[in-house]
Amino acid sequence: MADPLITRAQIEACAKVFEEKYSHFIHQTPLMKLPGKALGIACAEVWLKLEHMQTGGSFKARGMLNRLLSNPIPDSGVIVASGGNAGIATAAAARALGVRCEVFVPGVSSLAKRERLAALGAKVVVVGEAYSDALAACLKRQQQTGALLTHAYDQVEVLTGAGTLAREIELQGGLPGSVLVSVGGGGLIGGVASWFEQRSRVVALEPELAPTLFNARFAGEPVDVAVSGIAADSLGARRIGALAWAATQAYVRDSLLLDDISIKQAQQWLWRELKLEIEPAAALPLAALQSGRYLPPANETVCLIICGANLDPASLG
Template sequence: MTNRHQIENCLGAFNQDYRHFIRQTPLWKLPGKALGVACAEVWLKLEHLQTGGSFKARGMLNRLLSNPIPPSGVIVASGGNAGIATAAAAKELGVHCEVFVPEVSSPAKRARLAALGSRVVVTGAAYADALQACLARQQETGALLTHAYDQPEVLTGAGTMALEIEQQGGLPDAVLVSVGGGGLIGGVASWFEQRSRVVALEPELAPTLFKAREAGEPVDVAISGIAADSLGAKRIGSMAWDATQAHVRDALLLSDESIRAAQLWLWNELKLAVEPAAALPLAALHSGRYVPRTDEKVCLIICGANLDPASLV
């Protein structure tokens, strides 16, 4: 399982040679009242400003730097963000990239992939279908496989964002994290461990971790809803499962309506243009699914911004 020593070494490598690529994204501290929340402070980790528009750049670059890359390059299946991050990292390193995306992926994300010079293959109704096609293609070409969420280098890279939060602001009382396949929460939980309360958030229509906890192990679930293009894994990753079992007590579900309302609030009130997956932490506060103490400092991971701006009206 990813550990804090690995995360520290990864961030050190980023800061030494790739500060132009992996950005130290801002930590915006606001009084709780500024967001309509009855707590001392709300911290917004603005990871949607990361290279490629999401936290995924950290894990994907770490995966590529940690392994030899064959002449056929790299290959990934993604709802969009992991593909964009892999394509950006491949362009940075000057290697070929092939990305398999499902039909549910947004046109905005596909356009971004093409602009980064990757070969884009649209196949299957959901992420799991694109993944199967990607794995078959990888067997043909021998390209380095970058998994969207279930590789140790990916979790370690994601954990560097949590380390940055502590460097920038100290330890928050709670960290609210959106969950799809679990790469982000796996990395965040591996850094904070029990020192901050890490809370897993999922859409009601994409409850991979919630259903795994009901079953006592990772299971396949039906995926749909407003955030399916980025939180569209049908099963929680095995590494995220281990990390969350060790370090995450709470797994909460949110309605699509509350997620959409939070997304629009972030745009209308703070001018943050983010995708639905990035709005789950605020939705948890506004809907009352997570109720902080009045003296609490709560950190919201604003994880991605690959959206069509026209969707914010």
Template sequence: MCDDRAARFLRETPLWKLQAPTLGLKAAEGIELWLKLEHLQVSGSFKARGMMNRLLAHDIPASGVVVASGGNAGIATAAAARALGVRCEVFLPGVSPEAKRARLRALGAEVVVVGEQYADALAACLARQRETGALLTHAYDQSEVVAGAGTLGREIEQQGGLPDSVLVSVGGGGLIGGLAAWFEQRSRVVALEPERAPTLFRARQAGEPVDVEVGGVAADSLGARRIGAIAWEITQRQVRDALLLSDEAIRAAQLWLWKELKLAVEPAAALPLAALQTGAYVPRAGEKVCLVICGANVDPASLA
């Protein structure tokens, strides 16, 4: 993204370097943990990068833009649309929390709640796009969206150098697709998914993307029913590990980040810490591990 409008819209988010004991971890000697605080991004998540990139790549019709989302992609699209002065319509599933709906309305988006899961909202969104001719912004499976997410990898490397490993949450796969494409195995990119929303894990078992049942504490942001085609192709070449984490571990990590570091993040952002706390991922001695803290669109009351 070289457009000046993107530079004015996006933030360079902090990279916080900590030793393992600071995160309450007993780890091998010399482990360095990097927290990429992308939850401080415009719109509260990494999604702002891809959504603005998508909008800037196209002439936007009078009918504006339309997107289906569990919340974060919609918020990012609405924020980008407001910055560009265009209309935005967002389709949400019933699982989306009221805090995200309120944020969308505050950004001036037209909000439509339909069905229970992301796939229901996507079907309604696609029908609406055919009706109005609006520019469709997909939450994770468009080349501009994945490329925009990849700028996060570039920023990490510019700020801290090359990490040995990058732990990243996976829903539809836009973020891991962008990061894996950027790092190209120069760093080990590790996919983390909830046990109750294992799109990449199940695709690997089946040998191709398949629909899965989704639910659990992170379903509002990691609730895609199927891994995206772009992410599937990239991760087949660039990502070795796809790990699963329980809702209990995710929730414990989310609360730890709030209580100990005062980082108010959504469950999806807590998977990297959960992977370390549970031992699902065990760094080797001297490893530099980057934890992508991907989103903060959370109801503060849920952190009590």
């Protein structure tokens, strides 16, 4: 049976719960609007959705909280495998709800993210080098403890929560002409595309060294890929999620790859010019514009989702 598409009605219902009961946890993050020329881009306007200012430092808080709210949580708590951001979001949601949290991270995860996890009260287990190694160990542990499994990017509740970000963009500014989205396992683009459907052009962006969606499209189905590079701690899934695959097949036409140099340059530009301290994964949307990989029409409004800020500040030097 085909994987289900997330509906706008599901996203709307999730957003209402957040607004009515958890506005202290899920924040409405700013939408910065700049003329295209302020970023050196030949388009009418560029919006920066500053989701790196969300609880836990990334968009992941939305999906993880929705996952926890939608299921009974056993005494053993919750468990997740993550390059860092999904773990931080799960740990933050678990602390807010007063439940235990265990997080499995790969060796590629940054020390800054591990320290943040520990500060949130999570038990941190480092396993292997890649996200897939951490996930395998996490699934084995979950079978032993019975903890509620929160997947970093491939659960209905996770994509639905991520979709509330897209709804928020529309409420704040209306429909942009295009929305540029970083892709790892696909939880963010799956939720965003499910909200916008094809009312805005959603563009998938990946590092050349972690092409999960791009290679899946070439193969005609999700496939395993080798992952490395500057954004591997956040965009290090080896295979696009099944739910994101279904959503992108339905709603996303464009899948583009970016090299590490352009990603780093965009990250540094955002810090130097706008004082936005963000991780490499959050710089892909600007990199797509500044490198010319995505060329918007002159009259277009382009929305860049700045998805996360869990980094070692020294790396910006």
